[in-house]
Amino acid sequence: MNNYLNKIYIILDRELKGYFRTPLASIFLLVFLALSSGMTFFLGRFFERDQADLTAFFSWHPWLFLVLMPAIGMRLWAEERRSGTIELLITLPVTNTQLVVGKFLASWIFTLIALILTMPIWITVNYLGEPDNHVILISYLGSWLMAGAFLALTSCLSALTKNQVIAFIISSISGFVLIMAGFNLVLSAVRSWSPNWITETISSMSFLSHFSRIQMGVFDLSTLVFFISMIILCLWINVQLVQVKKAD
Amino acid sequence: MSGKLINATNLKKSFDQFIAVDNIDLSVSRGEVVGFLGPNGAGKSTTMKMLTGFLEPDNGQIFVNNINLKSDPLKAKEFIGYLPEGAPSYSDMIVADFLSFIGKMRGLNHNSLSKRLEEMANQINLKEMWNRPIETLSKGFKRRVGIAQALIHDPDILILDEPTDGLDPNQKHEMRNLIKRISTNKAIVISTHILEEVEAVCSRAVIIANGKLLANDTPKNLENKFLNKNTLSIKVSNKINNVISKDIKSLIKYDDVKIQKTDISTHTILISDNKKVPNLNTVLKQINKLKLDVIEANFQKVSLEEIFRTITSDNNSK
Numbered sequence: 001m002n003n004y005l006n007k008i009y010i011i012l013d014r015e016l017k018g019y020f021r022t023p024l025a026s027i028f029l030l031v032f033l034a035l036s037s038g039m040t041f042f043l044g045r046f047f048e049r050d051q052a053d054l055t056a057f058f059s060w061h062p063w064l065f066l067v068l069m070p071a072i073g074m075r076l077w078a079e080e081r082r083s084g085t086i087e088l089l090i091t092l093p094v095t096n097t098q099l100v101v102g103k104f105l106a107s108w109i110f111t112l113i114a115l116i117l118t119m120p121i122w123i124t125v126n127y128l129g130e131p132d133n134h135v136i137l138i139s140y141l142g143s144w145l146m147a148g149a150f151l152a153l154t155s156c157l158s159a160l161t162k163n164q165v166i167a168f169i170i171s172s173i174s175g176f177v178l179i180m181a182g183f184n185l186v187l188s189a190v191r192s193w194s195p196n197w198i199t200e201t202i203s204s205m206s207f208l209s210h211f212s213r214i215q216m217g218v219f220d221l222s223t224l225v226f227f228i229s230m231i232i233l234c235l236w237i238n239v240q241l242v243q244v245k246k247a248d
Numbered sequence: 249m250s251g252k253l254i255n256a257t258n259l260k261k262s263f264d265q266f267i268a269v270d271n272i273d274l275s276v277s278r279g280e281v282v283g284f285l286g287p288n289g290a291g292k293s294t295t296m297k298m299l300t301g302f303l304e305p306d307n308g309q310i311f312v313n314n315i316n317l318k319s320d321p322l323k324a325k326e327f328i329g330y331l332p333e334g335a336p337s338y339s340d341m342i343v344a345d346f347l348s349f350i351g352k353m354r355g356l357n358h359n360s361l362s363k364r365l366e367e368m369a370n371q372i373n374l375k376e377m378w379n380r381p382i383e384t385l386s387k388g389f390k391r392r393v394g395i396a397q398a399l400i401h402d403p404d405i406l407i408l409d410e411p412t413d414g415l416d417p418n419q420k421h422e423m424r425n426l427i428k429r430i431s432t433n434k435a436i437v438i439s440t441h442i443l444e445e446v447e448a449v450c451s452r453a454v455i456i457a458n459g460k461l462l463a464n465d466t467p468k469n470l471e472n473k474f475l476n477k478n479t480l481s482i483k484v485s486n487k488i489n490n491v492i493s494k495d496i497k498s499l500i501k502y503d504d505v506k507i508q509k510t511d512i513s514t515h516t517i518l519i520s521d522n523k524k525v526p527n528l529n530t531v532l533k534q535i536n537k538l539k540l541d542v543i544e545a546n547f548q549k550v551s552l553e554e555i556f557r558t559i560t561s562d563n564n565s566k
Contacts (some may be wrong), residue, residue: 010352014338021340084336091300091326091332092353160375227554247303 006092011102011107019072019110020093028072032114035064040121055193057121058139058215062207067151070171072110073154074164075078076103082162086246100238103233104148104155111147115140135242136218142214145227146207152177152234159241182206251437252277252483253327253405254299258308261294261459268294271306278404281427283450283467284439287560292439294411295334299437300330305407314403318441326355329403333410333439335394343374346382347400354401364431368396372426384536388419395426406430408438424449431540443552453552457560470555480519480526482535483544488515492538499534503524518548 019025039060080086089099125131153174155178158167181202191199203209210223261269269291270449276282286292297303299310301321311326312316337413338346347368351361369375372392377385382393391411398406411427412420412450427436440446446453447467455463463470488496488507497505502521517535519526528545535542 007353008350014341014349017345018338028351047559052307082330083339084334085296085338087302087332088336088350089331092329092350093304093355094255094353095322247297 004098007098008102008105009020011094011099015076015103016109027108028068028110029114029117031230032068033117035068036060036118036120040166047077051129052122053126054136054139054213057118058143058211059112061143062146062211062233065147066172066175066179068173069111069150069166070154073151074158074167076107076155076169077159077223077238078167079246080162081159082164082243086184086242090242090246096242097241100155100235100242102103104152104235104238106142107151107155111151112144114120115144115147127219132217138217138219139215140218142211142227143221144209147223149207149227149234151229152231152238153178156234156238156241159245161237178205182209206221250315252311253313253438255311255314256295256299256308259295259298259299259305259307260307261291267459268400269298271308272456272459274299274437274454274461274462274464276405276437278435279432279449279509280452281436281438283446283453284438284451284456285441285443285556286456287441290457290560292456293409294439294459295456296407296439300328300407301325302332309477314358326401327404328530329398329401329406331394331406331408331411331421331425333413335391335551336399337367337382339395340380341383343385343396344378346393349436351400352479356401364400364402368400372396372399373422385390387414388416391415391419391423392453393504395423399430406434406435408436410439410441411454412440412442420445444556447552454494455556463555467552470552473555478520478522478525479548480528480531480548481548482517482519482531483514483541484517484535484540485514485543487513495538496535499537500531501534502531514543517548 019028038056040057040184045056046206077086080089089104090096122133122136125136128131150171153168154171157174158164160170161167183206185201187203190202204226210226213220213223254274256274256367259269259274260267261274271290272295272301273278273297274282280436284292284295287323296304297306299312299317301317301324304318310324313323313327315327317324337350338349341349341513344365348361351364356364371440372395374389374392375394377389377393382390385393391414395408398408401448412423417421423443427438430436438445438450451466453465453467453470454461455535465473488509492505496507497519500517500519502519504518504520506518508516508518519531531544532542
């Protein structure tokens with residue numbers, strides 16, 4: 001077991017350092033911080049709301065992640081396939097599951113670093129008033145979980161192609177569908193022709209409705225199970241896709 | 249238990265309707281360097297990818313050091329070092345970090361990894377590039393990095409897909425010397441379409457075309473097998489002018505006599521006959537009458553290149 005986890009750690013370590021070997025990490029972190037702050041203060045009207053909470057900050061995260069998570073995850077497998085290094089990886093004494101999990105965890109930890117760097121806004125809101133820090137902490141955790149689901153989806157889809165741009169586009173579109181699944185626009189279109197359970201299933205898959213509950217400080221088991229199962233399902237499909245598409 | 253480090257039987261692999269590898273058997277023992285020869289698209293790389301566990305064969309079995317690659321792939325892969333075609337690597341990493349990553353993935357502990365990294369830097373001449381990003385290296389150095397990653401865990405089996413492709417003549421020479429140097433205690437399979445490479449480093453040549461194994465023998469045996477017994481070749485250290493040429497042709501009583509200039513001071517007389525095999529003694533006696541200095545006499549050798557062309561074109565025409 002130790003050896004199994006050690007291999008995952010070695011892959012994770014290489015991938016995580018890989019983000020910082022190129023300007024990608026700094027560009028991403030800058031863009032993430034600029035956009036999240038910009039949306040909070042300008043679109044979210046942080047000051048005008050006159051409330052000591054971070055709703056204005058977190059409510060934009062699904063939309064931000066819709067673009068930024070595919071940007072982080074698009075290279076995970078597409079680049080391995082394009083450069084041929086997938087052949088090196090798969091002929092090492094390591095399972096596809098270890099490879100997929102190691103790579104995913106690296107990107108997820110990178111997102112955690114990005115989220116940690118937004119902490120000044122938490123400090124600011126504590127300086128300005130007396131926010132419910134319990135809700136903020138839960139929102140941070142929820143945001144990270146949701147980022148993980150977006151990343152797992154992107155990692156899975158990036159195994160479909162050798163082209164990072166295509167991986168980015170299909171991941172963003174799929175992410176958009178998962179966000180919109182909670183909107184009446186989608187649900188009413190489905191409701192008109194499908195049985196009730198399909199509508200409910202689609203509705204329950206909405207990132208937005210799960211994340212809205214978290215933002216209110218409600219972190220129930222169903223939300224945790226939803227995001228974790230979403231991650232596991234995407235990574236499982238990812239492992240299968242690597243197996244099927246590796247030699248294409 | 250077989251003494252072979254690689255033992256593959258009835259390998260078959262298809263991609264949709266295309267049969268890439270068709271019932272190939274291959275076994276390699278320790279100390280052997282097997283040259284995998286074939287035209288582009290013959291199935292060399294596909295076979296190598298199956299031997300390394302990258303692709304699963306549709307049919308057939310592969311044993312690596314007596315371990316079934318299908319049922320225990322992780323254990324079997326520990327014995328293999330592999331250089332894929334084009335020597336792919338993580339170009340943004342520096343050489344030391346890349347080799348260290350592969351070494352750790354191969355299960356080397358801290359001490360043995362440091363030792364092997366040092367050995368690789370010296371053996372493969374990578375010292376001066378040690379802290380340079382791989383993307384800034386020349387093709388020759390990139391290929392050396394590829395070899396180093398395949399050797400980092402000192403594997404029993406080395407599978408090298410076109411290790412000298414794209415290298416300049418000096419780099420090719422160095423690479424061949426390296427392969428020769430490490431071949432004594434390993435089983436090595438190299439794929440190439442450069443025939444001189446097989447002659448230079450391989451103890452056995454395997455010729456493959458259209459996914460089928462067409463020949464599997466030592467380069468020497470292949471040459472002997474394809475020796476042209478109908479053409480006698482006599483090399484003489486004399487200058488042959490038109491008069492001597494006419495004399496030779498009138499003296500030698502065989503159908504076809506050709507005289508070729510080999511270099512400044514030597515000529516080669518090629519004698520053949522459609523009805524009978526030319527007799528060496530008779531021909532030498534006839535040549536002696538002209539007081540020519542014979543320096544070499546044998547049946548005409550066929551180069552590995554000609555053998556390769558003959559075998560693969562025969563297969564194509566079928």
